[in-house]
Amino acid sequence: MAQGLSYQDDYLVGGPARAWVTPNFRLAEYTRPDGRIRVHRELVAGVQLLRNALGRSVGIVSLMPEGGLGHGRDGRFVWVEAGDPAAVVAAATRLARDGTFEHIEARGPRVYLEMPDPAHLPPLVAENALARAIEVTAAFETSGDPYLQVTGNFDGAGLSFGPIQVNFGTGTLQEMFRRYRARDEAALKRCFGELWDEWQQVMALPSRSRQVAWADALSRGRNKADVDPRWKAALQAVGNTPAFRDETLRYAYDVYGRKLIAALSWLDGVCPIPIGNFRCLAALYDLCVQQGSLDKAHEAIRRRIAAERPSDEFQLTRIAVEERGRKANAAWRADCISRRLCILEREPVEVSDSGRSARRDNPNLYLLRNVPVKQMARYLL
Structure with missing residues (x-):
């Protein structure tokens, strides 16, 4: 997503006009009439x-100050149009709760x-941070809305579903759907419709191998x-249900959140540099999803910390993810580290x-805010 773009102090300043800067916007849309980009x-x-x-x-209609708005805020504001300005203001106001926007104002059909x-960006709330981390990790594996991903038996796992690709082969899909049923069985039944009885029979099969075969x-x-x-539509109806999205997030907290806390605790014991920036936490979360833990690289991480004496959380996180990546299967080491x-x-x-x-890219890099996360450890415990 970010290939070919140029940044200076976190300001986008150049690149190919048709380059995607986020999934729905090209660089040309952020270029001013004089050709300048900032x-x-x-x-x-x-x-x-x-x-x-x-x-x-959403149309970007101007990046220039106007009507007393935007002066002295170069590169920090935009005028947009997206239909009913009241609806745009309402949506932007909800995003302002986590510090995405600071000033929102409608002027006719446009919204400022x-x-x-940038020097005082607010921290992310822990729940929001973990939801973002899940979306970033999911984007390495799938495209589109991660909660609607349904994948067949290309990898021997039978059926994989959702942003963390729970599946029959590992037993994680069965556990997830037990949680969905406990949360709201009536809603789950509506999602499956006439397929409900067969789904119940599949979930009751005595072995994972038979579920994979199905x-x-x-x-x-x-x-x-x-x-x-038919089955894809039913599962996507599940993924579109807010209660089940919330339960998916809770499952991720329970499984991978605990692994993340274990990794952070171990690193703190080896090198007491607090890790709280969202970029670092998201990288370690991705490691926990793909590789489980830091355990296999403990000695290598210790040796490198002793040799390099990292001075900040980014250096420490880099050491951890690189050394754990080098313990993967040889065919996937470069991929793990690049990711x-x-x-x-x-x-x-x-x-x-x-x-x-390997040179991995990710369409959801825009979600990676360069800010601390509030009370992440307390939230996950």
């Missing part, structure tokens, strides 16, 4: 979040949006990556290891 990456992210919240196109002072028969397309349309560094640096990072190279 817009803070947090504002770019805020406009994309607004577009996500509205679920419709201004971000907070899903394999429903898998479609090249490499069995797709799923029978984590992409999160940490908010741009693709090329990595070579064990004779292989």
Whole structure:
């Protein structure tokens, strides 16, 4: 997503005109009439979040001061149009609760949006931070709305679903759906409709292998990556249900949040540099999802910390993710490390290891705010 773009002190200042800066906006849309580009990456992210919240196109109509608004705020404001300005203001006001915007004002059909002072960006609330981390990690594996992802038996896991790709093979899908049923069985039944009875029979099968075999028969397309349309629609109805989205988030807290706390606790014992920046936490969360823990790299991390004496949380996190990545299967080491560094640096990072190279990118890098997270450890415990 960020390839070819140029930044100075977190301000986007150049790149190819048709380059995507976020999933729905190209650089040309942030270019001023004189050809100059200067817009803070947090504002770019805020406009994309607004577009996500509205679920419709947002037009960038000006980046110039006007009517007493924007003066002395170069690169920190934008004028947009997206239909009913009252609806735009309402959506932007909700985003302002976590510090995305500081000043929102409608002027006729247009809405003025201004971000907070970059030198004093507010911290993220822990729940919001973890939700963002889940979306970033999911974007490495899937595209589109991560809660609507349904994948067939291309990898032997039978059926994979949602932002953390729970599946029959690991037993995580079964556990997730037990939680959904306990949360709201009537809503779950409505999602499946006439398929409900068969779904219940599948969930009651005595072994994971039989559940995988059932899903394999429903898998479609090249490499069995797709799923029978009726079942895909039912599962996407589940993913579209707010209560089940919330339960998915809770499941992620319970499983991967605990792993993240364990990793942070161990690192603190080895090198007492507090890790609280969202970029660092998101990189470590991604590691916990893909590799489980830091355990296999404990000795390598200790040695490197002793040799390099990191002075900040970014250096410490980099050591942790690089050394744990080097303990992966040789075929995936470069991929693991590149993926984590992409999160940490908010741009693709090329990595070579064990004779292989990788340069992972992620369309959701705009979610990675360069701010601390409030009471993350307390929230996850």
